[in-house]
Amino acid sequence: MSASLSAIRVLPSWLLDRAAAHGRALVAEALAAEGMKMWHHVALSAVSDLGPLAQAELGRRIRLDPKDLVGVLNDLQSAGLVVREPDPGDRRKNAVSITAEGHRLLKRCERAAHKANDELLASFSAAEREQFMGLLIRISGTDG
Template identity: 70%
Template sequence: MADSPSAPTRIRTLPSWLLGRAAARGRRLVAEALARHDMKMWHHVVLAAVADLGPVAQADLGRAVSLDPKDMVGILNDLQAAGLVVRTVDPTDRRKNAVSLTADGERRLEECTKAGERANGELLGPLSAAEREQFLEMLRKVSGVR
């Protein structure tokens, strides 16, 4: 990652600034990889969550990925129009929609998961396998994710 010529040295040494730069590079790499499969980042997040949770109530899905309900509707509309998810009446509560992956959705998710893994591999390419493990463990500690 090249240093930003406009960032003062004092800023470039801050962990928060470095994490932000790494995150921005990671998002760019993953977004580019997903775009080659006609997928946007949030669409991929929702598709992956449906795979993990589905069939899942639309409202529960939004809470699971911390997405505003209006944004969730738009993303689900896009995914449904592409034939990647279906919304049906939730059998446990007929007032709700249950979201499930289609066979095409499962295939696209698999392609995008592999593309995302390759992009993350590129992001962490300068690190050895041991350094990657250590780095990921440190990120989990700092972010509070286990």
């Protein structure tokens, strides 16, 4: 027995997925205006927060397949946003670091992403935004 489409469309999981897709589209559009793709932004942000770090560790932290990560890092390195150098702790590994230009672009991307999220939540009051974020954090299984 299958659920009807109207029944599916009122499931919280369906609505969360639709809201997330809308949010991702808004952020992707904002990042594209800065010449950045979503996974490139994720990797650059992680390198900024965690770096320098081993390429393999970066992939684990952002949960990106190593083959896909190589392409993202190649693009970021070609644009002068990150550098990959032998890891001082283990010369067999590459350590990824963000460049000054990477920091500048990341700041612009962060502003663009915040603006896109403001657009996503524009219909909420400040109190509703705070409550919504608290609820999302609770059901996401993260600590924020």
